[in-house]
Each structure stands twice: as structure tokens, then as C-alpha cells.
Amino acid sequence: DAGVIQSPRHEVTEMGQEVTLRCKPISGHNSLFWYRQTMMRGLELLIYFNNNVPIDDSGMPEDRFSAKMPNASFSTLKIQPSEPRDSAVYFCASSLVPASSYTFGSGTRLTVV
């Protein structure tokens, strides 16, 4: 298994531009999570899906952020418009059942200038 695959690995964009981050979870996993990591705030859960349905999006910072999971093998996190304070590493993770550990992707390092 290739693990959780995220793309792109790095993204540099100008303020105001739309950014789309992508994630392919491990096949068969039924839960998918988006986290954001910064030095100041550590790891923050943004949103998670169970069986492709968003369960809790209370961590999404504002309406500029949106996430979708159109099928079991793909999810996107979109920021529109992007701002410099959105600069962070964004991780996607997936898991199978509550007792299982998460498997994390390698992350997308986003820089908004």
C-alpha cells in the first residue's frame, strides 16, 4: 500500500489566490481527517469525514476554507481566497475503525505571500 498520498508537497501562492490541496486515503479506510500544523498552534483538526460524509467541520477557521470528499478515494481542501496567515503544513490522515491508529500523509507545505 502506498499510504496516504497528498499533493502537492509544496505550494507557494499569492494572497487572494485559490489553493486546492488533495488527498488520497488508504484504500478501505472509512475515515479521513484534515489537520493543519503551525509552530504557534500545533496540530489542529480542521474537518473529518466518515464514510465520505463530513462529521465535524468546527475546526475550519472560516468560510474561506472548504473540504469535500466526493468518493472514498479522494478528498480536497480548498482555500479561497488565501491569506498569508494560512501558511502552514496541512496533513491528511485516514483510519479504519476507532481503535485503529491514523495513517498520515507527508503533508502539503503552503506558503501564501
Place this chain on the structure above:
Amino acid sequence: AQSVAQPEDQVNVAEGNPLTVKCTYSVSGNPYLFWYVQYPNRGLQFLLKYITGDNLVKGSYGFEAEFNKSQTSFHLKKPSALVSDSALYFCAVRDGGSGAGSYQLTFGKGTKLSVIP
């Protein structure tokens, strides 16, 4: 609500010495507890977990952790530290109850471990 506290931002230990990275948790139901490690510019990697059973859990790379229900702690330990163990370590907790809400892992702030040669 569930929460995790890692009281030390940084732990320094000499190579060959035992190491401990502390973690305490709060959860309403039965805790599912996890340790993850993050190397620079990498994602988090699973080390070990406690779900039920023996309070001493053994994991990858010689690490172990002890679940202490009365102290609500889950400290990570290793008998002899290696320089290559230097990384960022995260403790995490999940409520072991049923329901979609129990899927959510809450992470601590992380502890930077530096093993000095």
C-alpha cells in the same frame, strides 16, 4: 470534551540514557491512547497505542508506554536513547465510546526530544 497535555516542550537526554516523554489526558469514556513521532519535514508516524489489556504497551523502535488510569497518564519511555530518536513526539487520545464522534483524535502540543551524543 477530550484533551491531552504534554507538559514539556523539550526534553534533552544523553545518548544511552533512559528517556521519558510525559503525557496526561482527559476523556469522558474509556481512553484510546496513541503516540506518534514526527521527523523534520515528514508526516506523523504511529509508534504505539493502548486500547485495552496490559498497561505496558510496546511499540516501534524500542519504545514503550505505560497506561496509568488513576493518574490519567500515558508516558512514553525507552531504556536507552539513540541520537536517531531525536524528533517531535505527539501524544493523542480518542474516546473509546461508540458513535462518529469517537473517531476524532485529539493531539497534544508535542514534545521535542533531543538526544545528545
